[in-house]
Amino acid sequence: MRNRILGGLFGVAVGDALGGTTEFMSEAEIRLEYGWLEEIIGGGVWELEAGEITDDTAMTIAVARGILQNPGDPIEAIGEHFLRWRATNPKDIGNIIRTVFDLYDGSWSKAARLAGVLLGGKTAGNGTLMRCLPIALAYKEAAIMEEVTKRQSEMTHEDPLATEACLIYNRIAKRLLQGDQLTPAIRAEISGTRYEELLLNGGAPASLPDGFVVHTMQWVIHHLLTAESFAEVVQRAANGGGDSDTIGAIAGGLAGLYWGYDGILPKYSDKILLRQELMELGDALLAVRERGH
Numbered sequence: 001m002r003n004r005i006l007g008g009l010f011g012v013a014v015g016d017a018l019g020g021t022t023e024f025m026s027e028a029e030i031r032l033e034y035g036w037l038e039e040i041i042g043g044g045v046w047e048l049e050a051g052e053i054t055d056d057t058a059m060t061i062a063v064a065r066g067i068l069q070n071p072g073d074p075i076e077a078i079g080e081h082f083l084r085w086r087a088t089n090p091k092d093i094g095n096i097i098r099t100v101f102d103l104y105d106g107s108w109s110k111a112a113r114l115a116g117v118l119l120g121g122k123t124a125g126n127g128t129l130m131r132c133l134p135i136a137l138a139y140k141e142a143a144i145m146e147e148v149t150k151r152q153s154e155m156t157h158e159d160p161l162a163t164e165a166c167l168i169y170n171r172i173a174k175r176l177l178q179g180d181q182l183t184p185a186i187r188a189e190i191s192g193t194r195y196e197e198l199l200l201n202g203g204a205p206a207s208l209p210d211g212f213v214v215h216t217m218q219w220v221i222h223h224l225l226t227a228e229s230f231a232e233v234v235q236r237a238a239n240g241g242g243d244s245d246t247i248g249a250i251a252g253g254l255a256g257l258y259w260g261y262d263g264i265l266p267k268y269s270d271k272i273l274l275r276q277e278l279m280e281l282g283d284a285l286l287a288v289r290e291r292g293h
C-alpha cells in the first residue's frame with residue numbers, strides 16, 4: 001500500500017515536472033525543439049528548475065495537507081491550504097481557480113457560483129481533477145471518498161463535468177489501491193459514461209489535449225489504456241503538448257498507483273525537488289487510511 005500511495009503522489013509530481021517543459025506547445029513544436037522529451041529538464045514557459053513542480057502538484061499537496069489537518073471534515077482545511085499556497089504568489093494559477101480566489105470571502109460555494117457567472121458558465125476546467133488523488137489515498141470507505149471528492153471539486157468548479165471526472169478518477173484509484181489491474185479498473189469505471197468510447201479501439205482522442213476537463217480526461221484515459229509503463233504514460237503526456245503538465249500529473253497519478261513507487265524510474269523520482277515532502281505526506285496519508293477516522 002505504501003508503494004502504491006507514494007507511487008501516486010510521485011506520479012503526479014513527475015508528470016507535472018516533465019510536462020511543465022512543454023506546456024502550451026504543439027506536438028510539432030516539441031518535436032522540433034526536443035525530439036522526444038524524456039528527461040526532466042525544467043525550462044518551458046514557466047522557466048522551471050529541473051524537478052520543480054507547478055500548480056498541479058502544489059494543489060495536490062494542499063488537498064493532502066487539508067485532509068491531514070482535519071480528516072473528519074477536510075473541506076475548510078483544504079481551503080486554508082489553497083489560500084496559503086496562493087499567498088506564496090505562484091506564477092501559474094489557472095484562470096478558473098484564480099477567479100475563485102479573487103471572489104472568495106469565506107464561502108467556497110459562493111465564490112465558485114460567482115465565478116461561474118463571471119466566466120459565462122465555463123468552469124469545466126481540469127483544475128479539480130489534477131488535485132483530487134489524495135482523497136482516494138486517504139479514505140478507503142467508498143461513501144466518504146466520494147463525498148469528499150465531490151465537495152472538493154465544487155469548492156472551485158461548479159460544473160458537474162468537473163465533479164464527474166473527479167469521481168471517475170478516484171473510483172479508478174480506489175480499484176488500483178485494492179490491487180486491480182489497470183485496464184479492467186478503467187473499463188469498470190468508464191463503461192456507461194461519456195468516456196466509454198475510449199475502450200473501443202485504442203485510437204487517440206479527436207480532441208485537443210487542452211484544459212477542458214472532458215478533453216483532459218480523454219487523453220488521460222487514452223494514455224493509461226495504451227502505454228506499457230509509468231515512463232511511457234508521462235512521456236506521452238509531455239510530448240503531446242497543450243496542457244501537458246496537468247495531463248501528465250493526472251495520468252501520472254494513476255500510473256504511479258498502478259506501477260508503484262518502485263515502478264517509477266529513479267531518474268524521475270530522485271529529480272523531484274519536493275521529494276522529501278511527498279514522502280512524508282504519503283506516509284501520513286497512509287496512516288489516515290489505516291486508522292480510518
Ligand SMILES: [Mg+2]
Nearest residue numbers: 054055056245
Ligand atoms: Mg501546471
